[in-house]
Amino acid sequence: MAKTYDAIVIGAGVNGCSIAYNLARRGLKTLILDKGEVCSQASGQNGGGVRQSARDPREMPLAMYSVKLFENLSEELGLNVEYKQGGNLRLCVTPAQEESMRAAVDKQSQAFGLPVEYLDNEAVREINPYVSDIVLGASYCPTDGHANPMLVTYAFLRKARSLGAELRTGETVREIRLSKRHVSGVVTDKDTYSSKIVVNAAGIGGRKVANMVGLDFPMTPVFTEILVTEAREPLFPQMIGTAASDFYGHQTEHGSFVWGGFIGYDTFLYDDRGKSERRPNYPEVAPAICRAVLRFFPFLQDVNVTRIWSGLIAQVADKVPVLGPVSDVPGYVSATGFSGHGFGISPAVGRVISQAALGETPDVDISAFASDRFRPVN
CATH class of the missing domain: 3.50.50.60 (FAD/NAD(P)-binding domain)
Structure with a gap:
């Protein structure tokens, strides 16, 4: 029965x-x-990003509701989930990205009342002094953050x-x-x-x-890869992304940095290796993510990567x-x-x-x- x-x-x-x-x-x-x-x-x-900024407009109400729920989640569930509302910086390096980012910030702020603004390089460096001089500016949402998945x-x-x-x-x-x-x-x-x-x-x-x-x-498995570095003293609390979406990451509560992204997959994004639900890391990807991160945060060049893992994302059309x-x-x-x-x-x-x-x-x-x-x- x-x-x-x-x-x-x-x-x-x-x-x-x-x-x-x-x-x-x-x-x-x-x-x-x-x-x-x-x-x-x-x-x-x-x-581990808990992000409202740069969301598809259809997702924004869910994202904003989730932030409210995350604020008390550790207490509700009886376990510290390492949630930190440290903000989110999405970095721009070209005038075209800057123009697009300003428009997106205005749209999100006006349509949803999201506390997001565009900052120039000087203002970005006041929040995060470690970013490279190549950064022209960034969107900044102080109510974004991150947690331990x-x-x-x-x-x-x-x-x-x-x-x-x-x-x-x-x-x-x-x-x-x-x-x-x-x-x-x-x-x-x-x-x-x-x-x-x-x-x-x-x-x-x-x-x-x-x-x-x-x-x-229509749904396709998409590969992604994450790398973790050795721990450093607390440096910045923000979740980091870029206008080009080539990488993302943050510093964890324990001091290590978690960086991930899709950069480096190039033309084999959906090749036959995607037929398996569990797969080895691609040797091309971690170095590409590292190069991208170091472009924006050159001070990390002497920080060692300690772990790498990869997985599949269920991406709808x-x-x-x-x-x-x-x-x-x-x-x-x-x-x-x-x-x-x-x-x-x-x-x-x-x-x-x-x-x-x-x-x-x-x-x-x-x-x-x-x-x-x-x-x-x-």
């Missing part, structure tokens, strides 16, 4: 665990399934389990069962479970899971996630395709997806993220 749950979450990444926590705190008997381990894909392979994920999971949620790893979902097009449960390679709510938070496996209920959307229920398949809820910036909105995603799964009006409107945006228009 199938084991029965109120809700099943497929995927034990940061958003899956956030959703499970929010379902469990509402009193739902919740099961989390993952074919791998907790935080083993993009959630454990990102730079592993700690956030495990904090959500630990709290969810304390509220009765169950976790099964190393278990692959083979089928989402439907009864008259309504979700009725899940079949894995090890067991069968009954539930009237199934949340697809499967990350790079999200498209395959969606296919199980007859849905599809329009680079924003697929979120929310699907009217054609009652009980199925999507929370996947975060396109490399899902960590920073994970507290809000957990809140609004749990609300949507229960048929409630979410705190933030997520209609712009519906999967039917990719359906052909007749």
Whole structure:
């Protein structure tokens, strides 16, 4: 006889665990399934940015809501997630970037009331004296920040389990069962479970899971790489990015720097190595990231890299996630395709997806993220 749950979450990444926590705190008997381990894909392979600035306008309300939730998250979950609201600098080095950045800052400030401004080189160096003279200016959002992705994920999971949620790893979902097009449960390679709510938070496996209920959307695995340096004394608190988006990073609470990005992949971004969900580091990428970082922060040239890891990001064609229920398949809820910036909105995603799964009006409107945006228009 199938084991029965109120809700099943497929995927034990940061958003899956956030959703499970929010379902469990509402009193739902919740099961989390993952074919791998907790935080083993993009959630454990990102730079930890908690960013509102330079977001797609559709994501901005979620990002701003998440910042409010991050402020008390360590206390709420009972674990220090190393959240620091140290601001975000996105650096420009060409007049064209400067012009584009000024326009983006004005748009975000006026449309959303975001506290973001454009700073010239002198003003940037007052905030961060370590930047190179090549920097013409930067956008600066003081309410942006960063946190530890592993700690956030495990904090959500630990709290969810304390509220009765169950976790099964190393278990692959083979089928989402439907009864008259309504979700009725899940079949894995090890067991069968009954539930009237199934949340697809499967990350790079999200498209395959969606296919199980007859849905599809354009999503591609994209490679990213992260490197960590040896620790230094505290130097600056900001999250760092660039107008060209060639790298990003910050200094952690423990003094090491975490830098990541896509620079260096060039034409093999989607080559056949992407067929594997776990892959070795590309030898070309870490040196390219280092060169980019040193262009902006030359004082780091004597700091050694101690670790490198890589992973895959589930990137949707329009680079924003697929979120929310699907009217054609009652009980199925999507929370996947975060396109490399899902960590920073994970507290809000957990809140609004749990609300949507229960048929409630979410705190933030997520209609712009519906999967039917990719359906052909007749």
